[in-house]
Amino acid sequence: MSTRRIGPASLNRLLGAWRAERTGPAYRQLADGLRLLILDGRLPLDVVLPGERELATVLEVSRTTVTAALARLRDDGFLERRQGAGARTRLPSGPGQRGQASLIAGTEAEGVIDLASAAPPASDSVHGAFAAALQALPAHLPHHGYAPLGLTELRVAIAERYTARGLPTSPDQVMVTNGAQHAFALMLRLLCGPGDRVVIDHPTYPHAIDAIQRASLRPAPVGLPDDGWDVEGVVAALRQSGPRAAYFIADFHNPTGRWMTPDARAAIAAAAERTRTTLILDETGIDLCLDGPVQPYGFSEPAGVVRLGSMGKSYWGGLRLGWIRADVPTIQALSTRRASIDMGTPLLEQLAAVHLLSDEDAALEARRNLLRARRAHLLGLVRSRLPEWRVTTPPGGLSLWAELPAPVSTMLTATSERFGLRLAAGPRFGVDGAFDRFLRLPYTLPPEDLTEAVERLVQAYGRLRPGQASMRAGMGAVV
Numbered sequence: 314m315s316t317r318r319i320g321p322a323s324l325n326r327l328l329g330a331w332r333a334e335r336t337g338p339a340y341r342q343l344a345d346g347l348r349l350l351i352l353d354g355r356l357p358l359d360v361v362l363p364g365e366r367e368l369a370t371v372l373e374v375s376r377t378t379v380t381a382a383l384a385r386l387r388d389d390g391f392l393e394r395r396q397g398a399g400a401r402t403r404l405p406s407g408p409g410q411r412g413q414a415s416l417i418a419g420t421e422a423e424g425v426i427d428l429a430s431a432a433p434p435a436s437d438s439v440h441g442a443f444a445a446a447l448q449a450l451p452a453h454l455p456h457h458g459y460a461p462l463g464l465t466e467l468r469v470a471i472a473e474r475y476t477a478r479g480l481p482t483s484p485d486q487v488m489v490t491n492g493a494q495h496a497f498a499l500m501l502r503l504l505c506g507p508g509d510r511v512v513i514d515h516p517t518y519p520h521a522i523d524a525i526q527r528a529s530l531r532p533a534p535v536g537l538p539d540d541g542w543d544v545e546g547v548v549a550a551l552r553q554s555g556p557r558a559a560y561f562i563a564d565f566h567n568p569t570g571r572w573m574t575p576d577a578r579a580a581i582a583a584a585a586e587r588t589r590t591t592l593i594l595d596e597t598g599i600d601l602c603l604d605g606p607v608q609p610y611g612f613s614e615p616a617g618v619v620r621l622g623s624m625g626k627s628y629w630g631g632l633r634l635g636w637i638r639a640d641v642p643t644i645q646a647l648s649t650r651r652a653s654i655d656m657g658t659p660l661l662e663q664l665a666a667v668h669l670l671s672d673e674d675a676a677l678e679a680r681r682n683l684l685r686a687r688r689a690h691l692l693g694l695v696r697s698r699l700p701e702w703r704v705t706t707p708p709g710g711l712s713l714w715a716e717l718p719a720p721v722s723t724m725l726t727a728t729s730e731r732f733g734l735r736l737a738a739g740p741r742f743g744v745d746g747a748f749d750r751f752l753r754l755p756y757t758l759p760p761e762d763l764t765e766a767v768e769r770l771v772q773a774y775g776r777l778r779p780g781q782a783s784m785r786a787g788m789g790a791v792v
């Protein structure tokens with residue numbers, strides 16, 4: 314296996330502003346910054362870091378600082394040094410490692426509040442749906458249980474849902490997947506080859522960026538303006554970068570929560586069609602409209618639009634259930650390719666999903682009521698406790714996209730760990746270190762947890778601030 318290395322300049326860029334005046338010794342801040350990059354995946358595992366001397370030069374710190382930072386990371390299990398080679402990134406394993414379990418995404422540690430994930434708890438209807446699924450299961454047990462396109466009843470239910478919302482769909486236009494992320498990875502595999510470009514919103518869902526980059530594809534980001542989408546910019550990117558695909562989250566965008574107007578959708582879809590780019594719309598958040606009814610599909614769909622759906626945000630991420638809606642040839646092509654990756658989606662979850670989709674209105678309304686209340690709670694907290702931060706009310710989705718007065722998101726995320734708060738730094742939502750002036754704040758936790766999370770955030774943020782005056786100076790760019 315060839316060794317992957319990261320150059321000193323790239324590492325410096327990834328690290329961004331890692332130093333603050335009042336958060337302890339430089340070596341510890343550097344170790345925190347590097348550890349965060351490893352934990353949130355921006356610095357992949359098994360990558361060899363530059364030598365200490367090179368690092369010290371590019372970071373403009375003493376060699377002793379670098380040595381101490383790397384030693385600390387080694388002690389904590391985030392680096393290993395092989396004989397004659399540089400330090401290599403890894404994740405801690407085993408109970409012997411100090412203080413790391415709480416920091417690994419996806420693990421829970423007592424007392425740590427997780428504001429890094431924007432995922433609500435299971436809807437009340439999920440438990441009953443599994444009970445109903447168990448009852449329906451015996452009828453399926455005489456069969457082998459494999460269905461690469463998904464259980465027919467579920468494909469019918471998904472197709473009917475689209476049809477009811479104004480987009481006539483037949484079940485053979487639907488493939489059930491193990492979540493929307495799986496769906497996106499399958500689509501990329503079908504459409505693209507190494508080096509191809511994929512146009513994306515910027516910021517966007519971090520794992521979509523991961524999926525693009527790990528497939529050796531090149532993201533072509535188009536920045537989101539203050540409001541809505543930069544349709545002209547998207548159209549120009551479609552024309553100029555010769556992409557194979559374009560991926561947008563038009564319905565309650567992650568992380569900003571914004572919603573794309575029908576006119577913008579129509580213009581982008583038409584441009585994608587003109588440039589023969591497959592337009593992939595990620596609709597995982599489509600049910601999370603907090604300020605109005607679910608919008609029907611209002612424009613006539615140009616050929617080739619692919620839609621990704623998920624039960625994850627509407628019902629529960631633990632279902633691991635999503636789908637692809639596309640034209641029939643695309644679904645057939647996916648079906649023949651899928652077996653190289655997996656053999657289908659678990660049956661019990663599909664039966665539960667059929668049950669959930671059979672009676673949606675009350676469950677989705679309860680979901681939206683819960684999120685509405687939590688959105689209001691978090692907005693109130695941020696506005697009162699962090700008045701220098703700019704937040705607007707998103708029309709839907711699961712998070713606020715807070716604009717900070719200075720590019721300190723990475724530093725704040727690293728510092729917050731010490732206060733028992735896990736965050737996802739702004740640059741996680743972009744490419745090349747963008748968005749260090751932003752922080753995603755999900756409102757998916759219960760109000761009391763949100764209150765405590767914001768208190769911890771205030772404390773961590775206070776540790777960053779060199780003083781009100783210089784902070785104000787840093788606010789120049791913020792309107």
Ligand SMILES: Cc1ncc(COP(=O)(O)O)c(C=O)c1O
Nearest residue numbers: 492493494518567597623625635
């Ligand atoms: C925009 C977006 N797409 C895809 C996913 C992944 O969805 P799933 O859990 O169905 O794989 C998420 C989950 O956070 C998301 O926010």
